[in-house]
Amino acid sequence: MNAPIIELTDVKKSFGPVSVLKGVGLKVYPGKITALVGDNGAGKSTLIKGLAGVQPYDDGVVLFNGEQVHLHNPREASRLGIEVVYQDLALCDNLDIVQNMFLGREETATGIFDEGRMEREASETLRSLSVRTVKSVRQKVSSLSGGQRQTVAIARSVLKSARVVILDEPTAALGVAQTEQVLNLVKRLADSGVGVLMISHNLVDVFQVADYISVLYLGQMVASVEASRTTSDDVVGYITGSKTYNGEAA
Amino acid sequence: MTTDVASTSNGAPAQAPGVFTPEGAIGKLVRVQAFQILLVLVVIFLIFSALAPTIFPQWSNLRLIIQNMSILAILGIGMTFVIVTSGIDLSIGSVLVFSGVVSAMAMRAVGGDGLPTAGLGILVAVGCGLAWGILNGVLVAKAKVPPLIVTLGTLGGALGLSQVLTGGVDIRDVPSILSDNIGYGNVPGTTLPLISLIAFVFLVAFGIILHRTRFGLYTFAVGSNEEAVRRVGVKVDRHLILVYSISGGLAGVAGILSLSQYGTTAIAGQSQTNLNVIAAVVIGGTSLFGGVGTIFGTVVGLFIPAVLQNGFVIVGVQPFWQQVAVGFVLIIAVYIDQRRRLAAARGTGVKRRFSLGNLVTRRK
Numbered sequence: 001m002n003a004p005i006i007e008l009t010d011v012k013k014s015f016g017p018v019s020v021l022k023g024v025g026l027k028v029y030p031g032k033i034t035a036l037v038g039d040n041g042a043g044k045s046t047l048i049k050g051l052a053g054v055q056p057y058d059d060g061v062v063l064f065n066g067e068q069v070h071l072h073n074p075r076e077a078s079r080l081g082i083e084v085v086y087q088d089l090a091l092c093d094n095l096d097i098v099q100n101m102f103l104g105r106e107e108t109a110t111g112i113f114d115e116g117r118m119e120r121e122a123s124e125t126l127r128s129l130s131v132r133t134v135k136s137v138r139q140k141v142s143s144l145s146g147g148q149r150q151t152v153a154i155a156r157s158v159l160k161s162a163r164v165v166i167l168d169e170p171t172a173a174l175g176v177a178q179t180e181q182v183l184n185l186v187k188r189l190a191d192s193g194v195g196v197l198m199i200s201h202n203l204v205d206v207f208q209v210a211d212y213i214s215v216l217y218l219g220q221m222v223a224s225v226e227a228s229r230t231t232s233d234d235v236v237g238y239i240t241g242s243k244t245y246n247g248e249a250a
Numbered sequence: 251m252t253t254d255v256a257s258t259s260n261g262a263p264a265q266a267p268g269v270f271t272p273e274g275a276i277g278k279l280v281r282v283q284a285f286q287i288l289l290v291l292v293v294i295f296l297i298f299s300a301l302a303p304t305i306f307p308q309w310s311n312l313r314l315i316i317q318n319m320s321i322l323a324i325l326g327i328g329m330t331f332v333i334v335t336s337g338i339d340l341s342i343g344s345v346l347v348f349s350g351v352v353s354a355m356a357m358r359a360v361g362g363d364g365l366p367t368a369g370l371g372i373l374v375a376v377g378c379g380l381a382w383g384i385l386n387g388v389l390v391a392k393a394k395v396p397p398l399i400v401t402l403g404t405l406g407g408a409l410g411l412s413q414v415l416t417g418g419v420d421i422r423d424v425p426s427i428l429s430d431n432i433g434y435g436n437v438p439g440t441t442l443p444l445i446s447l448i449a450f451v452f453l454v455a456f457g458i459i460l461h462r463t464r465f466g467l468y469t470f471a472v473g474s475n476e477e478a479v480r481r482v483g484v485k486v487d488r489h490l491i492l493v494y495s496i497s498g499g500l501a502g503v504a505g506i507l508s509l510s511q512y513g514t515t516a517i518a519g520q521s522q523t524n525l526n527v528i529a530a531v532v533i534g535g536t537s538l539f540g541g542v543g544t545i546f547g548t549v550v551g552l553f554i555p556a557v558l559q560n561g562f563v564i565v566g567v568q569p570f571w572q573q574v575a576v577g578f579v580l581i582i583a584v585y586i587d588q589r590r591r592l593a594a595a596r597g598t599g600v601k602r603r604f605s606l607g608n609l610v611t612r613r614k
Contacts, residue, residue, distance in 0.1 A: 075483035103471055113462075
């Protein structure tokens with residue numbers, strides 16, 4: 001088995017007196033999809049916000065490619081190649097696709113925007129993800145459909161040779177056909193060698209694409225298993241706390 | 251259900267694809283509010299020109315209009331930046347007065363009529379404006395007090411302090427170098443008011459900053475989706491503080507210009523300035539909801555009240571009608587903006603439900 005690209009050990013995070021992450025361990029492998037599941041309030045969002053550098057962890061060790069790193073701000077995470085696609089997509093409606101994809105990391109040539117280069121890279125990225133319906137990369141995001149927005153958000157994450165992409169409920173607001181398409185997109189991401197961490201409430205989706213499943217329960221990682229070695233019923237048990245996982249952490 | 255989705259997606263109601271063709275470029279231009287309002291301005295201009303052809307369209311009259319607009323234009327720049335971030339700055343009029351007062355006092359204390367005194371006055375005025383702007387920015391960005399309240403507070407604070415400093419009596423000592431050159435002087439060798447050239451330089455410089463630089467892009471982005479900008483690692487708080495500082499600093503510039511033009515601190519004379527500037531910015535197509543706006547639009551938005559005022563006087567209509575007319579133009583401008591936003595929201599809402607299949611993957 002490959003070495004994990006991300007390895008968290010004993011990560012902790014509290015908000016005032018409330019301890020949200022109570023010593024969590026997690027591994028994400030390059031080229032594999034790790035699903036992070038757990039009930040509302042289990043700490044999934046807090047866990048990924050720490051990885052994104054938005055809300056740094058209070059304590060614990062983060063290994064990236066075997067080396068310890070400190071993720072104090074989003075730029076730090078971005079520099080390592082950790083990208084997050086948030087559930088609410090976090091796109092700016094009044095900006096166009098290129099501006100959104102490059103927001104915070106615009107390409108400049110002698111002080112002014114290198115629009116040509118950014119347009120080209122944005123188009124290439126969309127093409128590499130087999131997206132063909134976007135009429136122009138100069139379209140404002142406000143004119144896009146929900147599915148197109150999800151595409152732009154995912155394309156944004158892989159624009160700058162991401163090593164790890166974290167997807168927060170990528171299929172939550174989508175219909176059946178679109179869910180299928182987004183899941184295919186997620187698989188292609190992993191096939192290209194990117195480590196994918198996907199949060200989902202939908203176990204059907206999880207079992208369809210995930211290689212590993214990690215279950216958070218009240219701030220603790222209660223199970224980390226290979227998807228092929230467990231069942232939906234078991235995972236539901238871990239999520240609700242009615243079953244305990246006794247095996248080795250995968 | 252699934253078939254519905256599929257069929258809609260195949261016939262994807264192409265999002266105004268014409269926008270990107272040459273003839274679509276004209277269509278796009280027509281839909282830009284700044285351009286629509288420019289057409290309104292042209293119509294107003296033509297009407298007054300027809301009614302008073304010997305007075306209204308003459309350079310001497312137009313010169314008067316742009317001279318009177320220049321100070322408001324400087325203030326309009328800062329206001330455009332602030333409103334694009336979906337904020338508001340009510341304090342500019344008071345900050346203008348405060349900067350003028352402190353600057354006039356400093357110049358009076360130093361004495362003299364020459365360039366060093368004037369230079370000091372300029373620095374003091376801009377410094378005072380910046381200080382109020384930074385205070386506004388910090389309270390908005392860090393303390394998270396709504397900008398309407400913060401700047402309402404500093405509106406009162408700056409005006410009150412000006413009155414405390416002067417005892418409520420206007421200072422009328424302004425170095426003649428300021429009043430002669432900037433106030434009513436022309437660009438040497440022309441009949442172009444120097445104050446208008448100054449305003450024009452500021453407009454161009456800040457127009458470039460807003461529309462061509464990273465700072466400007468982030469200004470639009472913050473107004474569009476602050477959280478998204480924060481997540482990509484842009485220092486949003488610092489950006490907001492800078493934007494309010496620009497507005498305050500430019501109010502300081504306006505303060506010294508006003509001092510030069512009117513030769514007095516005119517403490518009571520700026521109570522409507524903030525509202526007039528906000529009206530102009532909004533008429534010019536800058537959305538109060540943030541994320542949309544142009545410096546060009548603001549200039550056009552400033553011309554409409556100025557031209558109406560001037561034209562009404564010339565054709566013998568009571569100039570009070572100007573306020574009535576501007577009021578209605580303002581409401582219409584915001585109505586158009588609202589309708590466009592609602593249409594956009596409905597559009598995406600419908601598509602979200604029925605044409606998510608626009609996301610085409612390799613499968614297809």
